[in-house]
Amino acid sequence: MANKKHERRGLGRGLSALMSDVAIDTASHQAGSGRIRGEQLIPVEKITPNPDQPRRDFPKQDLDDLAASIREKGVIQPLIIRKYSTSSDTYEIVAGERRWRAAQLAQLHEVPVIIREYTNTEVLEIAIIENIQRADLNPVEEASGYQQLMDRFGHTQEKLATTLGKSRSHIANLMRLLQLPEEVLVFLRDGKLTSGHARALITTENPVELARLVVKNGLSVRETERLAKAPKVKPAKVKLLPVEKDADTKALEGDLTANLGMKVSVNHTSGKENGKLIINYKNLDQLDDLCRILTAMPLDGSK
Structure with missing residues (x-):
């Protein structure tokens, strides 16, 4: 494996130097300026992923879309790789694992690469930055990447903040x-909870139960914060605060209520496309009228 003797020396050459390789002049390359200096073709089977890659999830649809683009235009931006060891002809990915995976789906036998010499520290730095800047790591992946830099290489939050351009x-x-807990982190990875939701749950006694309640009811961050401030109340008995409806929803409710002659409520699930339509009838005559309207209405909306 690459030289490890400088792993705890700080952030080394600095990210501006390291990222100059990753931030190659993609625009000019896409415009048809030819191969990038230092670029060469390497068989895909001689390349292996970086086991410390902070990104763990590669959605199939994203890879399929990228593979379709690669079939049509090829791999536009080369991978950055390093020698697996001085005596081996295999290589480890520094940046570009998504392109490597998609290239295999596109049945490419070779991919364009640029070979560099990096320490383990520099490889992890580049992997984190590339993902943060280009593919938006989910909060758990990003946090895990920072944790690795601190635990394995001795960096401080202050140093990371300064070098990576983030606030402490x-x-x-x-x-x-x-x-x-892991179940809450899974909700975060899947996008069912945001960082704001999760932060509100950190100090609670029952974060898993509350997280399930938040996901089930589509609660906002503010509602989650209110829920988290009542730790002695069992989640099943918490009375959820009504979500403020926007002007369009209220107008739609008014139109439906006027047309049907019955009170109508439209409860849209926050952040999703589903919800509930509730029609309140006062007596059986109104119920009969409603049934008549619904059964006479064509499902395709035609007249």
């Missing part, structure tokens, strides 16, 4: 999320 509070708040 941003890094500290993300890393606090790792204190949550």
